[in-house]
Amino acid sequence: MINIEQLLTQNTIEAVKALYNTEPEASLVAVQKTRPEIQGDYTIVMFPLLRISKKNPVQTAEDIGQWIINNVDIAEKFDVIKGFLNITLKADYWKGFFTGALREENYGIVPTRDVAPVVVEYSSPNTNKPLHLGHIRNNLLGFAVSNIIAANGYPTIKVNLVNDRGIHICKSMLAWQKFGNGETPESSGMKGDHLIGKYYVRFDKEYKLEVAKLIEQGMDEDEAKESAPLMQEARAMLRRWENNDAEVRSLWEKMNSWVYAGFDITYNRMGVSFDKIYYESETYLLGKDLVLKGLEEGKLVQKDDSSVWADLTNQGLDEKILLRSDGTSVYMTQDLGTANLRYKDYMPQKMVYVVGNEQNYHFDVLARVLKMLGKEWADTVYHLSYGMVELPHGKMKSREGTVVDADDLMDGMYDTAKQMSEELGKVKEGDEGADALYNMVSLGALKYFILKVDPKKKMLFNPEESIDFNGNTGPFIQYTYARIRSLLRKAAVQNKRIELNGDEDFTSLHSAEMDILKALHEYPGVIKNAGDNLSPAMIANYAYDLAKAFNSFYQEVSVLKEDDENKTALRLSLSLMTGKVIKSAMGLLGIEVPERM
RNA sequence: GGUCGAGUAGCUCAGGGGAUAGAGCAACGGCCUUCUAAGCCGUCGGUCGCAGGUUCGAAUCCUGCCUCGAUCACCA
Numbered sequence: 150m151i152n153i154e155q156l157l158t159q160n161t162i163e164a165v166k167a168l169y170n171t172e173p174e175a176s177l178v179a180v181q182k183t184r185p186e187i188q189g190d191y192t193i194v195m196f197p198l199l200r201i202s203k204k205n206p207v208q209t210a211e212d213i214g215q216w217i218i219n220n221v222d223i224a225e226k227f228d229v230i231k232g233f234l235n236i237t238l239k240a241d242y243w244k245g246f247f248t249g250a251l252r253e254e255n256y257g258i259v260p261t262r263d264v265a266p267v268v269v270e271y272s273s274p275n276t277n278k279p280l281h282l283g284h285i286r287n288n289l290l291g292f293a294v295s296n297i298i299a300a301n302g303y304p305t306i307k308v309n310l311v312n313d314r315g316i317h318i319c320k321s322m323l324a325w326q327k328f329g330n331g332e333t334p335e336s337s338g339m340k341g342d343h344l345i346g347k348y349y350v351r352f353d354k355e356y357k358l359e360v361a362k363l364i365e366q367g368m369d370e371d372e373a374k375e376s377a378p379l380m381q382e383a384r385a386m387l388r389r390w391e392n393n394d395a396e397v398r399s400l401w402e403k404m405n406s407w408v409y410a411g412f413d414i415t416y417n418r419m420g421v422s423f424d425k426i427y428y429e430s431e432t433y434l435l436g437k438d439l440v441l442k443g444l445e446e447g448k449l450v451q452k453d454d455s456s457v458w459a460d461l462t463n464q465g466l467d468e469k470i471l472l473r474s475d476g477t478s479v480y481m482t483q484d485l486g487t488a489n490l491r492y493k494d495y496m497p498q499k500m501v502y503v504v505g506n507e508q509n510y511h512f513d514v515l516a517r518v519l520k521m522l523g524k525e526w527a528d529t530v531y532h533l534s535y536g537m538v539e540l541p542h543g544k545m546k547s548r549e550g551t552v553v554d555a556d557d558l559m560d561g562m563y564d565t566a567k568q569m570s571e572e573l574g575k576v577k578e579g580d581e582g583a584d585a586l587y588n589m590v591s592l593g594a595l596k597y598f599i600l601k602v603d604p605k606k607k608m609l610f611n612p613e614e615s616i617d618f619n620g621n622t623g624p625f626i627q628y629t630y631a632r633i634r635s636l637l638r639k640a641a642v643q644n645k646r647i648e649l650n651g652d653e654d655f656t657s658l659h660s661a662e663m664d665i666l667k668a669l670h671e672y673p674g675v676i677k678n679a680g681d682n683l684s685p686a687m688i689a690n691y692a693y694d695l696a697k698a699f700n701s702f703y704q705e706v707s708v709l710k711e712d713d714e715n716k717t718a719l720r721l722s723l724s725l726m727t728g729k730v731i732k733s734a735m736g737l738l739g740i741e742v743p744e745r746m
Numbered sequence: 747g748g749u750c751g752a753g754u755a756g757c758u759c760a761g762g763g764g765a766u767a768g769a770g771c772a773a774c775g776g777c778c779u780u781c782u783a784a785g786c787c788g789u790c791g792g793u794c795g796c797a798g799g800u801u802c803g804a805a806u807c808c809u810g811c812c813u814c815g816a817u818c819a820c821c822a
Contacts, residue, residue, distance in 0.1 A: 187765080509751080
């Protein structure tokens with residue numbers, strides 16, 4: 150379906166051609182929604198066209214406006230304000246649009262097309278500590294972006310690349326071995342990921358003591374960090390792991406399984422999921438062959454110490470090491486390998502990586518090296534770079550204990566939601582569905598809070614001030630939905646007609662009704678824009694605007710007390726459709742909406 | 747130092763060539779005998795970081811500067 154802006158642009162081009170004998174470039178025609186306080190639906194800006202019309206703005210607008218009224222059947226009338234031509238569409242257009250939208254099963258959602266898929270990687274946790282607020286942003290973004298891409302008609306594959314091996318994993322394993330006394334999730338009552346995190350922190354603490362001691366004995370800092378016994382042991386453990394040492398592998402499997410059990414709970418609660426999980430332990434060797442082949446083909450360079458590098462200095466970047474002098478891989482090497490694997494697995498048209506902006510350089514280099522290696526699909530790599538979540542006093546630092554734990558945060562939100570619901574008298578302790586509602590509302594608040602911010606911008610989270618439940622928030626939108634459901638339930642009880650019978654009058658809609666109609670009309674375009682920009686924030690802000698429009702309508706116009714049953718049916722239909730679109734939009738964000746609250 | 751990103755109301759954020767820059771929170775004032783007041787309506791609040799430039803028109807594009815952040819490891 151061609152949208153109205155495009156249609157009016159085309160019409161304007163035709164009008165100018167007919168009136169002034171010159172065909173304007175499409176870029177000269179600016180069609181936009183008319184500002185709410187001004188009469189009209191769409192506005193065409195005249196200024197760029199003046200050099201073709203050779204008339205003043207008002208005269209030009211009169212000419213084009215008249216031509217459009219005469220030649221475009223959906224145009225009802227026009228008004229001219231200075232250089233702006235405001236077109237009002239016919240009531241029939243709105244009627245046609247709305248009755249059509251009501252009939253659609255999934256209005257605004259593009260059915261999946263038979264094309265190459267889009268792979269979205271997100272989450273990608275380390276298995277040595279629990280998830281925190283930063284991961285929450287990552288997970289919510291990744292999940293929502295996948296939904297949005299799917300809503301634009303692309304097959305979508307959500308993947309998680311779990312960082313389950315490496316020196317950091319060995320650190321927590323070692324600390325558990327030395328200080329754990331066999332502690333398990335069962336014996337301690339701790340979630341597995343938290344238990345492992347505890348030993349990761351413990352390692353750091355003990356290690357620092359050792360380093361401090363060595364420095365005290367006269368060693369310089371770098372040497373002390375390298376030669377501290379715990380570090381030596383961790384490295385030794387990593388070598389044993391790499392050599393498939395049975396004892397180390399079995400410990401590693403045991404501890405990782407604890408972490409996964411913990412992650413599953415958190416993922417479940419957040420409502421995110423994956424279609425495919427890659428484990429770094431299974432892929433970390435993959436890149437080396439690619440690099441060696443590139444070296445053979447003369448695309449990479451080897452230095453005297455036999456380390457291998459990609460030379461990007463002619464592209465304004467540095468040299469990047471890909472194999473150490475001892476022949477082992479670095480992070481970049483692994484990513485080259487996993488990208489290659491992913492390409493072979495799915496032949497995607499696009500590979501989206503949801504990763505924080507601290508890795509902008511890494512992904513820039515990744516794409517360039519892939520290209521250098523002759524991978525023609527290098528351009529399908531897209532880094533969805535999002536800003537850090539900052540606390541009032543700066544970034545989260547585990548050493549300073551300022552990390553906001555994901556589970557704790559959700560617990561806190563739950564408590565707030567519960568307290569607030571009870572204060573408002575919405576539900577009582579023990580009511581059926583109360584627990585589900587608290588979950589829904591608390592997660593709605595958290596998710597919306599995070600997703601309404603443009604991904605690329607950093608965002609501030611203040612743990613001192615709990616996340617709002619009023620105003621531009623998730624619960625506000627959820628509440629609006631619950632109101633709509635309540636209204637529809639009452640309508641059903643009163644045997645009101647909801648279906649349109651064609652007699653409804655669209656020529657004299659209340660402005661609040663018109664606002665809703667226009668907002669609903671925009672939804673497909675919003676999904677398109679959000680997809681093009683990979684921005685859940687666009688969906689979030691739209692859902693808010695729609696909910697706000699509905700609440701004004703609800704306040705100003707009575708639905709069930711209206712005598713004219715055609716008006717009631719139209720208003721109920723508007724309410725029904727608003728509810729559907731709110732549910733759909735919130736669903737894209739991974740936020741559920743309640744029947745009552 | 748190089749590269750990249752961000753600076754919009756007291757606070758958190760929209761707007762990313764077009765009309766008088768918008769919301770929410772906070773503050774203040776109204777609206778529940780009437781479809782759910784987690785709501786609605788109103789008041790207050792701005793040198794869109796600074797300076798140039800392009801344009802009929804700049805918060806928006808370009809250049810320079812300032813501030814903040816990220817990054818530039820044989821770390822991941």
